[in-house]
Amino acid sequence: MDNLTIKETSYIPTIILDSIKGVFSIKGKSYPENTFEVYQPVQKWIKEYFSTTSNINTIINFELTYLNSSSLKVYFDMFDMLELAVENGKFVEVNWFYESDDDIIEEIGEELQEEFHTISIKLIPHN
Numbered sequence: 001m002d003n004l005t006i007k008e009t010s011y012i013p014t015i016i017l018d019s020i021k022g023v024f025s026i027k028g029k030s031y032p033e034n035t036f037e038v039y040q041p042v043q044k045w046i047k048e049y050f051s052t053t054s055n056i057n058t059i060i061n062f063e064l065t066y067l068n069s070s071s072l073k074v075y076f077d078m079f080d081m082l083e084l085a086v087e088n089g090k091f092v093e094v095n096w097f098y099e100s101d102d103d104i105i106e107e108i109g110e111e112l113q114e115e116f117h118t119i120s121i122k123l124i125p126h127n
Contacts, residue, residue: 001049002019004017004045010029011031011033012029012030012038013027013028014028017042019049022053022058023058023061024061025061025063026060028063029064030066030067031067031068035068039074039078043081050088056091057090058092059093059094060095062095063097065099065105075112079115079119086119093120094119094120094121096121096123096124098123098124099125
């Protein structure tokens with residue numbers, strides 16, 4: 001399975017999905033006008049990854065500085081896929097990085113922790 005890389009723009013984060021290492025990275029701002037179109041290849045890749053990979057452990061690093069409501073909906077859909085993977089025997093660890101003074105991104109991470117109990121979600125402040 002090929003890796004998926006999407007380069008950052010002013011409204012799309014850098015997305016690197018590495019199937020060999022089992023490490024995903026999403027970093028930047030997310031507020032595209034066509035959110036579902038932008039993230040459709042990402043969702044398709046993640047679904048295929050978990051259905052075909054022999055990797056048991058997957059680490060996902062989120063380092064978002066802004067996301068709009070439609071992006072948040074897409075991220076919740078992705079977490080649904082991650083939760084299904086965990087239920088099917090995979091281990092998924094999420095590192096949710098946020099600026100130490102960014103209450104909004106921190107609260108989103110807390111909301112994800114509350115909603116998705118089966119996924120290991122670590123909230124990690126940084127400067």
